[in-house]
Amino acid sequence: MILLNGPNTPFGRLAWATALQLATEVENRVIDVYSAGFLDALNPLRQIPTLVLDGDRALFDSRVICAYLHSLRPEAALIPPSDWAVETRWSLAVGLMEASVARTMEMRRQPPERSMASVAKHDQRIARAIAGLEAQADEICSRKARIDRLATAVVLEYIDFRAVSDWRAAAPRLARWLEIETTRPSLVSSRPYDLQPTGGDRSILHPQIAEGARP
Incomplete structure (x- = not known):
């Protein structure tokens, strides 16, 4: 699974922190949402976060993504049923x-x-x-x-x-x-940033833009 994300969107951070908290194998891929024409086929709203499952299957928005990730690890009780x-x-x-x-x-x-x-x-x-x-x-x-x-x-x-x-x-x-x-740890590892960090998979061309792209 690939989580299409930004460097400082709180919605995307919540989805990524949820994946980390649940120890779910997800690639967090930071993108420039304004130039990401490919995103339209996955999410017609061209918003982040978007979770790509396989091929052309994708989930959005952040609450749907968190609920889906939890469905893979329900024993974690991160989202109590019917509460x-x-x-x-x-x-x-x-x-x-x-x-x-x-x-x-x-x-x-x-x-x-x-x-x-x-x-x-x-x-x-x-x-x-x-x-x-x-x-x-x-x-x-x-x-x-x-x-x-x-x-x-x-x-x-x-x-x-x-x-x-x-x-x-x-x-x-x-x-x-x-x-x-x-x-x-899930919050430390998902902390927002503006400047491009050194190393890792969090590079982005335009680090200021993505937080308002989606609730």
Whole structure:
């Protein structure tokens, strides 16, 4: 299997971290999504992450990919069956990713084209989502791997990576938990980056572009 990915998309990072957490054999291939014409035949939306299974079979989006990878290793219990509270927290973390990426992309516009009203709406959504996750810290702040916890760690690190929000004062329990959770090997190995690293399979021509390509 090949995971078509970017260097700093939180959605793609969650899929890759899930594969690593489950010790599933997947090649993480970082691509320039804007020039990847071949991707259209696999994913008509031309979005990442996309998981190529074999030949012309592919899965997307990130939640579908994570669920599929878990189906290969259900004994890991990363996604508890029919636990709708876990599924809802996972969805909340993904929604926070969407708002954080949207804010990042809006702020990259030239000032005359930038909508500060849109930025303010994203900021409000981000603040509400973080408060919602903090309110459920009893369930999230654990060292036992689970998809809602993995997604929460990924999005909080993305917020730090892009300086989206100074969130720690509003979510002290999540902040304390994240300090330890980010040492998890699956998160260490999937950490986002901007500059091309040395060695490995993570090279990319245009490292700034891919995070907004797909939820």
